[in-house]
Structure formats: structure tokens, C-alpha cells
Amino acid sequence: MTSTRTTSIISSTSTNDSTPIRTAIGIDLGTTYSCAAIFKNNKVKIIVNDQGNRTTPSYVAFTDTDRLVGDAAYYQAQFNPRNTIFGAKRLIGREFDDDIVQSDIKHLPYKVVDVNNRPYIEVDACGDMKKLPAEEVGSMILAKLKEAAESALDREVTDAVITVPAYFNDSQRQSTKDAATIAGLNVLRIINEPTAAALAYGLNKLDDDHDNDFMKKRPTATGLAVQTDLSEGRNILVYDLGGGTFDVSVLNIREGAFRVKATDGDTHLGGEDFDNRLMEYFARGFKKITSKDVASNETAIGKLKKASEQAKRVLSTNSMVRVQVDSLVDGVNLDITITRAEFEDLCSDLFKATLDTVKSVLTAAGLEKYAIDEIILVGGSTRIPKIQKLVTEYFGDKNLNKSINADEAVAYGAAIQASMLINDETSTITNHVSLQDVNSQSLGIRVVGGEMSIVLPRNTPLPASASKTYYNSQDYQTMRKHAVFEGEQKLVKDNHLLGEFDLRNITKAKKGEAPVLVTFSLDRNGILNVSAVDQGTGSKGSITVKNESNRLSQDQIKELISNGEVYKQNDQEELMRVESRNDLESYVYTVREAFEDHKTELSPSYRSFVEREIKSTREWIENTRRGSIEEYKYKHDWFKQNVHPIMFPYLTNQ
Numbered sequence: 001m002t003s004t005r006t007t008s009i010i011s012s013t014s015t016n017d018s019t020p021i022r023t024a025i026g027i028d029l030g031t032t033y034s035c036a037a038i039f040k041n042n043k044v045k046i047i048v049n050d051q052g053n054r055t056t057p058s059y060v061a062f063t064d065t066d067r068l069v070g071d072a073a074y075y076q077a078q079f080n081p082r083n084t085i086f087g088a089k090r091l092i093g094r095e096f097d098d099d100i101v102q103s104d105i106k107h108l109p110y111k112v113v114d115v116n117n118r119p120y121i122e123v124d125a126c127g128d129m130k131k132l133p134a135e136e137v138g139s140m141i142l143a144k145l146k147e148a149a150e151s152a153l154d155r156e157v158t159d160a161v162i163t164v165p166a167y168f169n170d171s172q173r174q175s176t177k178d179a180a181t182i183a184g185l186n187v188l189r190i191i192n193e194p195t196a197a198a199l200a201y202g203l204n205k206l207d208d209d210h211d212n213d214f215m216k217k218r219p220t221a222t223g224l225a226v227q228t229d230l231s232e233g234r235n236i237l238v239y240d241l242g243g244g245t246f247d248v249s250v251l252n253i254r255e256g257a258f259r260v261k262a263t264d265g266d267t268h269l270g271g272e273d274f275d276n277r278l279m280e281y282f283a284r285g286f287k288k289i290t291s292k293d294v295a296s297n298e299t300a301i302g303k304l305k306k307a308s309e310q311a312k313r314v315l316s317t318n319s320m321v322r323v324q325v326d327s328l329v330d331g332v333n334l335d336i337t338i339t340r341a342e343f344e345d346l347c348s349d350l351f352k353a354t355l356d357t358v359k360s361v362l363t364a365a366g367l368e369k370y371a372i373d374e375i376i377l378v379g380g381s382t383r384i385p386k387i388q389k390l391v392t393e394y395f396g397d398k399n400l401n402k403s404i405n406a407d408e409a410v411a412y413g414a415a416i417q418a419s420m421l422i423n424d425e426t427s428t429i430t431n432h433v434s435l436q437d438v439n440s441q442s443l444g445i446r447v448v449g450g451e452m453s454i455v456l457p458r459n460t461p462l463p464a465s466a467s468k469t470y471y472n473s474q475d476y477q478t479m480r481k482h483a484v485f486e487g488e489q490k491l492v493k494d495n496h497l498l499g500e501f502d503l504r505n506i507t508k509a510k511k512g513e514a515p516v517l518v519t520f521s522l523d524r525n526g527i528l529n530v531s532a533v534d535q536g537t538g539s540k541g542s543i544t545v546k547n548e549s550n551r552l553s554q555d556q557i558k559e560l561i562s563n564g565e566v567y568k569q570n571d572q573e574e575l576m577r578v579e580s581r582n583d584l585e586s587y588v589y590t591v592r593e594a595f596e597d598h599k600t601e602l603s604p605s606y607r608s609f610v611e612r613e614i615k616s617t618r619e620w621i622e623n624t625r626r627g628s629i630e631e632y633k634y635k636h637d638w639f640k641q642n643v644h645p646i647m648f649p650y651l652t653n654q
């Protein structure tokens, strides 16, 4: 234990730790939707998934036979609520007994269980009961985006920049990194979502100021001239309200240098909370009218969740919405109307809470609200008119910048950062851009009385290092424990423990007379090194904080990587199985078409043979729900050998 008498030195240094690598993508791993992008030739390309969509639902589902990821999982969610996982980002890096996890569990149609005080999701995976950590679910979504990028770019993609909410703590960041490792991705850097959005905004701004369509506005080399217009620097506030998290950052952009001044947020506030409020409202209304309870009925919760999200979206453009759900409970339908004003009333405390964060981030940045030149809205939930109104009014009717596509800006910025880190020669524009972020949570050690002594305050520019001198708290003690925490609370018990180490062989002296210099160094990736040196004996101790306690072990990660390989192989087999079924089906269909057109030209025996074979094969396809690749191939070959020779003259291109 150390005493609180301290002196402090804080310094920030710049490093260039990037390694040249060729292709790297940016990924916004969202609570509800995820998005991937690449920046090449000074242009951003949003990766379109296999369904042709630019964002992918962060959903994973297990059916009797398959594992589904993304759109396929999302579309079947309401019929398979127990085995459809969404919002895993809300669980990642948290402990099971975390209040937030406990309160979320009440709304989730799937089961979350306690495994060594970590929340695992229990699903029936194709007949096999499995417990999945949130990292594994995240890895499945990341692997899906990786695959989409590989098919769009026609090459293997392993390097990525992944974004996290600015207010994510160390354990949530490390767990996100683990999810990427399991997905076979090498994380070049974890960056904060609002910082990524600001990068996108800044480079977007470089192009034609008159063109307001974000996707049409590509940063160009010529656009750099406009950057010099910002030579006095502009203060930008990014208000990022997504599906599950809320972040606010204030940045200064000056001559291509992006400097984050302060950041704050809530890792548990977003669109899903508004959905939950609506769900509760509908459930109450339904119970009042029908006396039927939705609470313990997972299918009903699943249906209500989907209806609530849709209703919320409609209320962003309409003043009223009628919500109808067929057969919600015991065959009884839900039919309720809600107005925009009622919705706003249901969520007003949550909406207003976001302004408190805006105020505190401005204070931390040392800026008056009038000093903000531009307010950028990011995240799907900023489409809610009331949110826009509150923010506009707070800033004295200032216009909000909505030129950045709310759902894609974060991935866009991550792709720019990825391009910067690999020194991509095709993207000259990024050579003129630099980025300096801050640590979002204070870092310190436990001192006498269980108090937190902050060594690196939040919002310190990264990379950074800071030292403080502490003194022995007992007479003649020979060993001192150093417990490292992050968080803003006065007592360490309310903060988050990152790690501990002992310093032995310290100067034997009376209480308060043996100084020890404790140094915290934080790199751009948020990796923290803490060292302590006894000023008398020179004895040293140090740790690199990896926060192992809340993370998966290396063995668990290895096991999940090989599970991922198995899933990938199964997915490929499933694809081949579906393709072989489709091949057979379309072949039989083609033969049938030709047969219908030419059957009168066939001899009676050939006619009845071909007719019988077409009929029986079609029946077999229909009745065989899941034939094997071999079975489909066998049928195909058999048909080809026996029916094809008869039909050959009437088939074209076969």
C-alpha cells in the first residue's frame, strides 16, 4: 500500500510504429449493425455483403441444421428467438454480475449463463447445447465481414483496423481484439468510433463542399487544397448514438492534423434501449387489453422486438405508427397505435441524458459550446428527430452536419486509418493526415484508504507517459503492492482492476520517507506499461497490463480459432450442398421444359420413361430436406446418363 503524497510529470510523445503492409480494411463492429470498408486510390469503398447490403446485422443464429450469420440470422430471428444472438457487443469484456449484464438479461430472448463470472450465451447449436462467449459471437460477425471483403477485393484480407466505442474500457477493448484474432484477423489498431467518424468527416470535407452526398464525395488529392482552409483549426463535436453505445468526442482539425481534445460516453445507451422502452409499452398495452403476458414467452419477445425497432424507425419520419403483430400470445394479435410524441415521452430521460455527456465533454475539452464550429451526427439513432432537435437547441440553433452517412462513417474512418497505418502508396491523401487520440478513462493505482490515485488522467493525448512519486505507508516495510485501476470513481472498488504487481527489496525507512517512482506508459493501441522504481535501493518492478482475468485464455482462443475453422468448413460444405441441390433441380427443370415442348416427338416408351424419371426425381428433391452432396451428385449423374441421351437433341447448351 502506498501513501498519497505525490509529485507528477506528464509527457506525450509521438511514434511511428506502422509497418508497411498491402491491404487493410476498416471494420465498425456495431451492436446492431456492422460495416466494413477499404480506402484505396484516395477513395473509400464500402464492402457490400453477399446479400448486396452495405451494412450487416450483428446477428448469429443456430437452426436445427445450420449456423447463420448476418442478414440470414436477422430475418429468421422472430421465429427462432432462443437461438438467435444479437447485441453481443453489450456483453463483451463484461463480468456476469455486472449490473448492465443483469439488466440486459431481462430483455433478451436468448439465455445468458454464468461461466466463471463471465456471461456466456447458451444456444442449441444444431442439436448440440453450446455456451458461447461474446468474443466468439463477435468473431463470427467479423469473419463474415472478412469473407465479404475477400470476395469483393478478390484477395485474402488479414489486416484490419477495428473500431470500439470511445468509452470502452481496457477489458472490452482487449476482448474485441480477441474476437478479431479468433476470426483470423490481425488488428493493426483499435480506434475509437467517434474519432473514426471525425476522420471520415475531415477527409470528406476535403472534397467538393457543395456536394452533400457522402458517398459521392470522395477525398481527392486536389481536395487537399481545401484542407489548408482549415489552417486556423476547427473544433468539431462528434455526437455518435448507435444501437447500443453513445459517444461524444471533441476534436480539433488543423492542417490535416486530427487531435482529439476530449471524449466521454456511455457504453450502454443507444437504439436498443429505445426499442426496449417501446417493447415494454406495447407489452403493457397488450396485457391491459387482452390480459395476456408477453414476459416469459421468447417467441413473443422476439416478435415484439422486431416490431418495436420498425415502429421506432417509422416514427423518425411519421408522426404516428400502427403496430400489428399476428398471433403474439396464444393466437391473439397485437394492434396498437403510438404517436411520435408518446415515443419521445417514453424515452425523454434517455434522450436528455445524452446532453449531460455533451456538457461534460465540453468541460473536459475546456471549450464553451459556442467554440464548436461543427457538430457531426453519427450512428443510426441520430435520425430520431427529437435527438436532432435537442442537440440543435443546445448549441443555439446551430446546423447539424448530417453529410456523413450515419451508418457508414465509422467504417469509412477506420478504413482511412488502416490505409494510413500500412502507408498505402495509392492513397497519397492519407500521407498528409495525422491522428492523435486520447485515453478515455483515467488510470491510476490504489493508495491508502482504498482510494484511486490517478497517474494518467483521462483525455491525455496518446502515446503518453506519466510518473508520480509515492511514499511508504508503514514503518520499515520491505514490500509494496501496486494495484492498477482504470475509471473515474474515487474509491478503487468502484473502478476496474487492470492488474497487480509487487515491488520487493524497498528502502527500509519510517513511514513516508522511502520514495518510489511509479511510471505509466500508454501506447497508441492503449497497451499500458506500469513500472515502479525504489529511489533508494533502485529495486524495480513492472507489468504490461493485459487484463487477463476478464479475458479468454490463450488456450481458449486457440480452441475457438479451431472451432471457427470447423464452422468455416461446415459453411463451405453447406454452400456446396445447396449448390449441388440447385444444380440438380435446375437441370431437371431444363429437361422438363424441353420434354413438355417435344414430348410428342418421343416414342411412347421413351416418353413414359422420361416422364416417370422427371416426376420421381422432383419428388425426391422435394421430400429430401437435406440430401448430402453425394446423393445430389449421384442423382444428377444418373439422370445425365439415363435421361440425357434421350433428351439430348432437344436440349440446348447441355
Ligand SMILES: Nc1ncnc2c1ncn2[C@@H]1O[C@H](COP(=O)(O)OP(=O)(O)OP(=O)(O)O)[C@@H](O)[C@H]1O
Pocket: 028, 029, 030, 031, 032, 033, 034, 089, 193, 241, 242, 243, 244, 245, 246, 270, 271, 272, 309, 312, 313, 314, 316, 378, 379, 380, 381, 382, 383, 384, 406, 407
Ligand atoms: N430512421 C431511424 N430512426 C431511428 N432509429 C434508427 C433509424 N435508423 C437506424 N436506427 C437505429 O440505429 C441503430 C443502429 O445504428 P448504428 O448502425 O449506427 O449502430 P451500431 O453500429 O449497431 O451500434 P453501436 O455503434 O452502438 O455499437 C439501431 O438501433 C437502429 O434501430
